[in-house]
Amino acid sequence: MMKTKFTTPRIKVLLLALLLLFGKFYSQTHNGAVGINTTAPNANSVLDVVSGNNNKGMLIPRLTEAQRDAIIINKPTDDGLTIYNTTEDCFNYWSLTDNEWKSVCGQLGKAVFTIDCSSSKAMGSYVKGKELTNSHYLSISVNVTKLGNYTVSGTTSNGYNFYGTGVFLNTGIQTIQVLGQGTPQNIQTDTVALNANGTDVNCTPPISISVLSPAGTYTMACGSATVNGVYKVGTALTASNTITLPVNVSALGSYTITTNTVDGISFKGSGTFTATGNQNITLGGTGTPTSTSVKTITITSDSQGGVSTTCSVNVIVVIPKKNILHLGLETAYGYSAYTGPSRSLMDSPTNFGTTASSIVKYEGFNHISLGNSPSSTALQTALNNKPDIVIIGYNYTPNATDAGYIASYLNKKGVVIALTDDTASAQNLFRGIFSDPTISTAYGAGAGSVYALANSDDPILNGPFGDVRGKNWGEDASTTVSVSGLTSGFTPYSYAQPINSTTSRTGISGLRNTSLNFIWFGDGGFLSNENANGNQYSSNTIEPFVAPSSGGYFPVQKSAYGYAGNGYSTGGMQVQNSILFANMIAWAIKQAEFSGINTQ
Incomplete structure (x- = not known):
């Protein structure tokens, strides 16, 4: 048998021939188009790659985002340079127009964010055998540093899990909801394993959920x-x-x-x-x-x-501060509540405050006083500044012009508490407020008179500071004024006839307007008490207001009041002036907040 000896040059020629044959079989060039696994590459493509058995794909360079950013871009020649970004799991290409790498995954790609475990928690109550609903979710606090898509999951080993996906359109701290699904199988405390965009998140301590027994x-x-x-x-x-x-x-x-x-x-x-x-x-x-x-x-x-x-x-939510305009003498008696125990009652956090035990949840008052005899111009200016509440006491006596300003203020939803015992000024007020020139006023009984209160359900008679329906109020040192001629639009609180007098008198001595924020009693000294500590004054016929400092100026009745008459002994009656006033202020605050001149 003949032996053939191959020399090195001959081997090289053979390999070259095989390579050419292989290249011709796998690749054909037609009009500048190169085909792989095809003899007829698309004429409009430079490269036409075919999977011979339809079971393979093509890989382009895979780089992390850091590696991508390390590429030194040649702007004139690298427009369209493409890589696969393994950090965001998306194709990226260099855009000359935008001078940046662009993602083809909805223009955003995968977001970059961290989870604040301390501010993340499970919401809803989890019960064995009860399928989760939309009220069961993880409230996850995140800090987003790169916009994009996110997927967050939470898993347990107890038959239920959480899954949420979306897009972060803003950077910074925000909260997402990751909805739960499934049904808890066992009564136990479960630890939730978090995963964010394919990466496990280790929280210390972890989010935990207590699965309860079925409801009782x-x-x-x-x-x-x-x-x-x-x-x-x-x-x-x-x-x-x-x-x-x-x-x-x-x-x-x-x-x-x-x-x-x-x-x-x-x-x-x-x-x-x-x-x-x-x-x-x-x-x-x-x-x-x-x-x-x-x-x-x-x-x-x-x-x-x-x-x-x-x-x-x-x-009940705390009501913000209100501005109070006081009109009356600024003395120890506290006629208009700018001074004295009546002012202390208003400013006491026991009565009107922001503590859990405050009777009325309220931030307090800004007090403004015009004194006893302001000019009409001063009054008009003060009312035009829209105080929330106006309190009138002895011995402010508005003329017809002043009464018109007060009526205009009331018609703009202002709130007025008027305690007056002058017939002319009371008549001016009523004629201006009720727009009725036939209304008249008159003097009635004097110091120590006691008047029965109506027994109707009303916020002044039955308010947060007490129920005084069917009880009494007492006249101070002057003479009570009554009003006559009113036909409608008011709720009567008391009439002109004292319970401790047999002298017949007609008219109304206390009322509230049912369409305007207006309360009136016919006694300018309704709030009178010269004791700074608010304790009961010793007289039976003057100073009916009581609000002891030892009780936080909480209003109480005066337990011994009134002159003798009609079967009553001297001091044998009780009067509720301070409780009525506290209920008036509570009502006034509510009206000013929800239906007042400054209500938004």
Whole structure:
């Protein structure tokens, strides 16, 4: 047999021939087009790549974002340079027009952000065997440093998980909701494993969720519920803002109690009943009040067994400060509440304040006084400045012009509390306010007269400082004025006939206008008490106002008042002037806030 010896040059020639043959088989060039795995490349393409078995793709250079940014761009020649960005999982190309790398993934690509574990939490109550709804989600706080798409998931080992995806259109700190799905299988505390854009997030401590047992059977006693804490517009609720809700449990189990959201705030509570019978549970508040309106909160429970599962409570929000214009003598007696115990009653946080125990939740007053005898021009200027409330006391005597200014102020929704005992000025006021020239006034009984109050349900007679329906008020040292000729548009509080007098008198000695914010009593010394500490003055016929400093100037009745007559002994009656006045101020604050001259 002949042996053939291949020399090196011959091997090179053979390899070259095979290479040419291989290239001809896998690639053909036609009119400048190169084809791979095709003999007929597309004439309009430079390169036409075909997957022979339709089971392969093509890879272009894969770079991280840092590696991409390290490329030194030659602007005139690199327009359209393309890479695959492994950081954002997207193709990028260099744009000469925009002078930057552009993403083809919706022009945004994958976002870059961090999760603030301390501000992230699970929302909703989780109960064994109860499928999750839209109220079950993770509230995740993130700090976005690069716009783009995000995917956040949270997993547990207890039959339910969380998943959310979206697009960050702004950088900075923001909160996203990652909805839950599934059904908790076991009663236990679950740890949520977070993942953000494919990367595990390790939170210390982790977000945890307590899965409760199925709901028990219980009834709520909303009528005995207590709303705790102070609520103020623009101030976020804290741990002190709660509702204490009495319940009566008849069958053990878990409970989940929620409320609707009203003007930015809501409440919720959950747990497990370990005993039957009467007990209290606490609902924690969240949110920020957006208005001073009284909020009727609807409470909904998950109680089983066909019992009522809804009821409601009212939440009171602190009302902002109001401007008070005082007209009257500035003496120790406190006739117009600019001085004396009547002023102390108004300024006491026990009565009107922002503490949890304040009777009326209110930020206080700005007091302005024009004294006893302001000019008509001064009065007009002061009223044009739109004070929220005007208080008139002894012995301010408005003439017809002044009465017209006050009537105009009332018609613009101003609030007036008038305590006057001069017939001419009272007549001016009533004729101007009621637009009736036939209204008349008259003097009646004198110092120590006691007048019965109406027994109607009214915010002045039955207000936050006490129920004085059917009780009395007392005339100070002067003579009571009564008004006659009124036919409609008012609520009478008292009439001209004292209970301790047999002399017949007609007319009205106290009233409230039903269409304007106007209250009147026919005694300029209605608030009189010269004791700075507000204690009861010793006389039975003068100074009927009582609000002791030892009680935070809380209003109380004067326990011994009135002259003898009509079966009553000297000092044998009780009068409620201070309680009436405190109820008037509470009413005036509410009117000024919700239906006043400065109401927005």
